[in-house]
Amino acid sequence: MNLECSVTPFTPPTRTPWLQGEDSQRKRRELLTYFQQTYDLYESLFEALAVDDAWFNKAIPLRHPLIFYFGHTAAFFINKLLAGGWIDARLDARIEAMVAIGVDEMSWDDLDESHYPWPSVAELRQYRARVRERVSDFIQTMPLTLPIDWHSPAWVILMGIEHERIHLETSSVLIRQLPLQWVRSLPQWPVCPLARHQLAQVPANSLVDVAGGLVRLGKPQSDATYAWDNEYGQREVHLAPFQASRMLVSNAEFLAFVQAGGYLEPRWWSEEGWGWRQFSQAQQPTFWVGEPEGELRLRLMCDEVPMPWDWPVEVNQLEADAFCRWKAVQTGLSVQLPCEAEWSCLRQQVAVDQPNWPVAPGNINLEYWASSCPVDQFAQGDFFDLLGNVWQWSSSPIDGYDGFSIHSLYDDFSTPTFDGKHNLIKGGSWISTGNLALQHSRYAFRRHFFQHAGFRYVVSGHRETDSVNPYEMDPRVAQALDAHYGPDHLGVANFGQALVARVASLVPTAGKALDMGCSVGRTSLELARHCREVDGVDFSARFIDVALTLARQDRFRYALPSEGDLLEYCEARLSPLGIGAEQVARVHFSQGDACNLKPKYQGYDLILAANLIEQLRDPKRFLLDVAHRLNAGGILVLSSTYLWQEALTPKENWLGGIRENGEALASYPALQRLLAPAFEELAEPQELPLVIRQTARHYQHALAQVTVWRKRAE
Numbered sequence: 001m002n003l004e005c006s007v008t009p010f011t012p013p014t015r016t017p018w019l020q021g022e023d024s025q026r027k028r029r030e031l032l033t034y035f036q037q038t039y040d041l042y043e044s045l046f047e048a049l050a051v052d053d054a055w056f057n058k059a060i061p062l063r064h065p066l067i068f069y070f071g072h073t074a075a076f077f078i079n080k081l082l083a084g085g086w087i088d089a090r091l092d093a094r095i096e097a098m099v100a101i102g103v104d105e106m107s108w109d110d111l112d113e114s115h116y117p118w119p120s121v122a123e124l125r126q127y128r129a130r131v132r133e134r135v136s137d138f139i140q141t142m143p144l145t146l147p148i149d150w151h152s153p154a155w156v157i158l159m160g161i162e163h164e165r166i167h168l169e170t171s172s173v174l175i176r177q178l179p180l181q182w183v184r185s186l187p188q189w190p191v192c193p194l195a196r197h198q199l200a201q202v203p204a205n206s207l208v209d210v211a212g213g214l215v216r217l218g219k220p221q222s223d224a225t226y227a228w229d230n231e232y233g234q235r236e237v238h239l240a241p242f243q244a245s246r247m248l249v250s251n252a253e254f255l256a257f258v259q260a261g262g263y264l265e266p267r268w269w270s271e272e273g274w275g276w277r278q279f280s281q282a283q284q285p286t287f288w289v290g291e292p293e294g295e296l297r298l299r300l301m302c303d304e305v306p307m308p309w310d311w312p313v314e315v316n317q318l319e320a321d322a323f324c325r326w327k328a329v330q331t332g333l334s335v336q337l338p339c340e341a342e343w344s345c346l347r348q349q350v351a352v353d354q355p356n357w358p359v360a361p362g363n364i365n366l367e368y369w370a371s372s373c374p375v376d377q378f379a380q381g382d383f384f385d386l387l388g389n390v391w392q393w394s395s396s397p398i399d400g401y402d403g404f405s406i407h408s409l410y411d412d413f414s415t416p417t418f419d420g421k422h423n424l425i426k427g428g429s430w431i432s433t434g435n436l437a438l439q440h441s442r443y444a445f446r447r448h449f450f451q452h453a454g455f456r457y458v459v460s461g462h463r464e465t466d467s468v469n470p471y472e473m474d475p476r477v478a479q480a481l482d483a484h485y486g487p488d489h490l491g492v493a494n495f496g497q498a499l500v501a502r503v504a505s506l507v508p509t510a511g512k513a514l515d516m517g518c519s520v521g522r523t524s525l526e527l528a529r530h531c532r533e534v535d536g537v538d539f540s541a542r543f544i545d546v547a548l549t550l551a552r553q554d555r556f557r558y559a560l561p562s563e564g565d566l567l568e569y570c571e572a573r574l575s576p577l578g579i580g581a582e583q584v585a586r587v588h589f590s591q592g593d594a595c596n597l598k599p600k601y602q603g604y605d606l607i608l609a610a611n612l613i614e615q616l617r618d619p620k621r622f623l624l625d626v627a628h629r630l631n632a633g634g635i636l637v638l639s640s641t642y643l644w645q646e647a648l649t650p651k652e653n654w655l656g657g658i659r660e661n662g663e664a665l666a667s668y669p670a671l672q673r674l675l676a677p678a679f680e681e682l683a684e685p686q687e688l689p690l691v692i693r694q695t696a697r698h699y700q701h702a703l704a705q706v707t708v709w710r711k712r713a714e
Ligand SMILES: [Fe+2]
Pocket: 072, 102, 163, 167
């Protein structure tokens, strides 16, 4: 432990407020103080900008210049209060439009070249002052009942404050990426004094055994502090015993990788990592200044200092991952980045969480310095820096926990990052305050992005899956999922369920069934309640893939068009529909062409084709063919809207809806004529309504005719 580094808080530490309380007037004052402290803190950060260039030039090509962020956090309050209907007038429509949308998170090869006529700094200072007055006034007069919940106007205020605290941190990174001569150091933002200058003085890292066990992720809805939507929900992960590094990886420890030529050898890098390495031509961590073989210095937010070898290295996730791959070969151990659950397991060693701590247990919440500090400064349980100092990259791409739902006032906060390309960072840094400094906070960045972030490693057999976008975005698939598993629309019962109920009323049980054109599988799964065995077959491999995944995982997420570009994020689940492992085990989904079905599909007691024949190129051929696949006495169930379309079925193949020898021929009598030689009709046709949602306010409402036929004994 380095004791030479004195610990002196430099700002009155603030805490994110409790949502509950007895006295609403007191809560109002708390919120007002929290708002004003945040606002002041944010403005004080921008005092580091010494020249106009610092305000108006982009620190990195993927972000706006800092002038944008200066206005952005203020306009956010007004934009969200308006969107929520809590206020009805803008303060400055031009500014509020200009600084509304951040350039965020694009790929490193996807540069934004837009030019904007930014307002002047003075103009934005005036604007910020007007927002301060407007929001302060709102806090003092808004309706307020306790506890504050998602729907309270106070939630919008907290959202604005916590959003500003996020930008406090991300802006401090942008300032760190500006040329040094454009910024000035600020006495109220002090750097941790440097104590060790020699590499040899840096304590060696070591591995600590961790028992593992059950880890429960997700913030309970009842938790009493503000959270972003992606933090709520649940997930349980069972971890085998693993080991974790006692300290964060220091600049000294990382130097060994640099000196071993780690940046020059593709074998240490993932494909994505090497792509970034080649693009960036990086040879060492981005904030290192100088040559690895010479005198290295470290760029801080507003200063450059001789390399503090005992501070944590700051790298992006791709560099951290490359280090782990290299280290794994050096040590013969499965060294890797921790997954979210492994970090959470370690985090249990710190008993307290903000806002409960009397003083921060680590270098976080701006309670100590405006910089990192040595990796052995803050002991927490068996470790150092489980929280604080710098963020810690994980191997986990962010996604939503079970029960995730979007906050409608900030519907694009989380889901754009649920693309498998954004990895979680955990633990917070020296400048993480408010929600960012809470145990359950969940922030994710593109793997090539820089924050005040480094890493610790684990030795673990756990393999985090490379998640792809967990939401099915194809509107055709999403529409089918909604029709099969979503809520009823316009008072019309679920079609698949109703259809199978109709079948079951005539044929209570059957042995082997074929559901031809099964789409995403609901009808097959419903049939499995009455049949011993069901083949669900569809022409679309896409649908079959979804049906298989759903059957395997019990759940499937999809994004349903709401209106225009807007989407609703939904989840199909089987168990709440009473479909369990028993039904699932009876169904076999496969891809197949109804007009050219493989011989193996035969010997059925029941064949069902729901709204299929009107989609086939040659419905007649299909109907004559399936007759041979049914056992004698077997049942054929057809439902159809008889919506014949030349794009799908050439007119010469339409079953009905045509004139034959000048006489009208409807589809039902045509079916009767076609099937009569091999079938008898078992019951009167039945009309079954069907609703398919296209948008939140636009539905396709159809009436299918259900006909049921029994194959004659030959
Ligand atoms: Fe923002």
